[in-house]
Amino acid sequence: MAQNPRILVTRRWPEAVERVLAERFDASFNVSDTAMDAAALAEALRSFDAVLPTVSDRLPASLFDATDIRTKILGNFGVGYNHIDIAAARARGIAVTNTPGVLTDCTADIAMSLLLAVARRAGEGEREVRSGQWAGWRPTHMIGTKVTGKTLGIIGFGRIGKAMAKRCHFGFDMDVVFYNRSKIDTAEASRYGARQMDTVEEVLAAADFVSLHCPGGGENRHLINAQRLAVMKPQALLINTARGDVIDENALIEALENGTIRGAGLDVFEAEPNVPERLRVLDNVLLLPHLGSATEETRTAMGMKVVENVTAFFEGRQPPDRVA
Ligand code: DGY
Numbered sequence: 001m002a003q004n005p006r007i008l009v010t011r012r013w014p015e016a017v018e019r020v021l022a023e024r025f026d027a028s029f030n031v032s033d034t035a036m037d038a039a040a041l042a043e044a045l046r047s048f049d050a051v052l053p054t055v056s057d058r059l060p061a062s063l064f065d066a067t068d069i070r071t072k073i074l075g076n077f078g079v080g081y082n083h084i085d086i087a088a089a090r091a092r093g094i095a096v097t098n099t100p101g102v103l104t105d106c107t108a109d110i111a112m113s114l115l116l117a118v119a120r121r122a123g124e125g126e127r128e129v130r131s132g133q134w135a136g137w138r139p140t141h142m143i144g145t146k147v148t149g150k151t152l153g154i155i156g157f158g159r160i161g162k163a164m165a166k167r168c169h170f171g172f173d174m175d176v177v178f179y180n181r182s183k184i185d186t187a188e189a190s191r192y193g194a195r196q197m198d199t200v201e202e203v204l205a206a207a208d209f210v211s212l213h214c215p216g217g218g219e220n221r222h223l224i225n226a227q228r229l230a231v232m233k234p235q236a237l238l239i240n241t242a243r244g245d246v247i248d249e250n251a252l253i254e255a256l257e258n259g260t261i262r263g264a265g266l267d268v269f270e271a272e273p274n275v276p277e278r279l280r281v282l283d284n285v286l287l288l289p290h291l292g293s294a295t296e297e298t299r300t301a302m303g304m305k306v307v308e309n310v311t312a313f314f315e316g317r318q319p320p321d322r323v324a
Contacts, residue, residue: 005049017303061088075306082217096324097309102301103293108163111241114265120144123286153207154178156214169193204231216243226251244269
């Protein structure tokens with residue numbers, strides 16, 4: 001690289017990764033770690049050769065309309081990139097990369113944690129103990145639903161969907177069915193103890209637990225709506241570690257309030273970090289603050305993937321994880 005490119009890292013990243021970025025680039029860091037608004041992001045696109053955003057940065061088509069854009073690459077920290085208007089970035093000749101592969105296990109682990117916790121009412125139990133309200137053991141206290149041997153329905157059989165199938169089938173003897181837009185080879189599916197179904201509805205109707213692992217945005221926005229929630233078994237639980245907009249949040253709140261489904265475990269929300277009060281007051285949901293990839297190992301690996309992508313780009317090589 002002739003001259004170190006100017007790069008902006010929009011949020012705090014693991015220290016080890018920030019150190020490498022500072023060595024390789026003319027790097028600016030968001031030391032206050034506050035989310036950047038549209039004006040700040042527009043200014044970033046004007047001033048930096050690379051902007052390294054995260055899911056908390058909204059980059060809609062309007063931001064790419066400016067005539068004086070300097071940015072040549074958006075090195076996204078995260079596998080999901082529905083917060084970036086990819087078509088608009090591509091039209092401006094801006095490359096976009098993501099971080100697949102390194103967060104598969106940890107995201108599946110969070111989905112599994114939610115599934116177990118919501119089935120066994122761990123959130124409610126914890127709140128009861130902490131508040132000093134626990135009146136002691138009794139045979140009818142806080143009865144949940146058994147996980148082992150039940151049927152898991154997966155929507156989206158990519159890396160994370162497969163990792164979830166593996167955990168549930170081999171760890172909890174679950175029958176696993178899934179919906180995936182493209183056909184998955186039967187032998188490949190059976191490696192995860194899973195069977196493909198033709199429609200989302202078939203999976204929803206068969207499953208005791210439904211876990212979402214498809215990308216957000218586009219056609220998947222409100223994939224789980226009131227009609228589809230009504231197809232689920234009344235005792236079923238819905239787990240979402242994908243993107244908040246895959247579920248119509250208002251329809252879900254109604255389904256949870258009315259007992260259309262038994263409960264939900266959510267790591268992602270439609271308007272993060274805002275979680276509607278009506279959802280927060282419900283006992284039959286377990287709510288996490290988008291922790292899917294939040295382990296030391298994974299967040300560092302995600303950052304290092306961005307470093308590789310951006311380095312390759314500025315050295316004139318193809319970034320390994322280019323999505324636009
Ligand atoms: C991802 O990698 O997509 C995580 O959800 C954080 O954005």
